[in-house]
Amino acid sequence: MLSGNLRELVGYCGLYCGACGIYQGKIRQAVENLRKIIKAYGFDKYVSELAKWDPAFQHYDKFERVLDGFSKMFGECPDCLRGGGDPNCKIRECCKQKGYRTCAECNEMEKCEYLKRYSQALASLREIRVMGMDKWAEKMHEKVDQGYSYLDERLK
Ligand code: SF4
Numbered sequence: 001m002l003s004g005n006l007r008e009l010v011g012y013c014g015l016y017c018g019a020c021g022i023y024q025g026k027i028r029q030a031v032e033n034l035r036k037i038i039k040a041y042g043f044d045k046y047v048s049e050l051a052k053w054d055p056a057f058q059h060y061d062k063f064e065r066v067l068d069g070f071s072k073m074f075g076e077c078p079d080c081l082r083g084g085g086d087p088n089c090k091i092r093e094c095c096k097q098k099g100y101r102t103c104a105e106c107n108e109m110e111k112c113e114y115l116k117r118y119s120q121a122l123a124s125l126r127e128i129r130v131m132g133m134d135k136w137a138e139k140m141h142e143k144v145d146q147g148y149s150y151l152d153e154r155l156k
């Protein structure tokens with residue numbers, strides 16, 4: 001039997017939040033790793049020396065602040081149902097207004113203006129229609145368990 005929270009990881013648009021790089025903490029981990037490497041080499045202690053070779057290092061403080069910004073903004077996400085992602089997401093807003101759990105319930109799905117930009121979401125919604133949400137969420141959960149992330153698709 002599918003546990004409740006797997007189903008809850010299905011976003012309104014059909015994306016599976018459990019497969020999202022941000023939900024998986026990939027950006028936070030990347031920032032932490034970069035900080036560890038900088039510290040291990042001790043670069044942070046020799047910024048003024050480095051700036052003599054490359055003036056870009058004069059902006060080291062700003063770089064640090066930007067890294068903080070990435071961690072704060074993209075370090076974690078509570079998932080779509082709990083308000084994660086774009087706070088003004090039109091798809092979520094529209095689904096909620098219509099009382100749908102996902103766009104798979106909507107007759108406009110194939111010609112929806114909002115979904116046009118999200119080919120992956122549309123493909124997932126088609127699968128959800130065929131498989132049902134529980135089976136689809138279970139399939140996605142298994143893929144994630146085997147290391148799958150939407151981020152890998154972007155990195156191709
Ligand atoms: S916030 Fe919008 S785009 Fe992101 S998973 Fe939810 S419905 Fe999809």
Ligand code: SF4
Nearest residue numbers: 091094103106109112
């Ligand atoms: S019109 Fe239908 S398919 Fe498009 S966002 Fe709204 S609920 Fe989803």
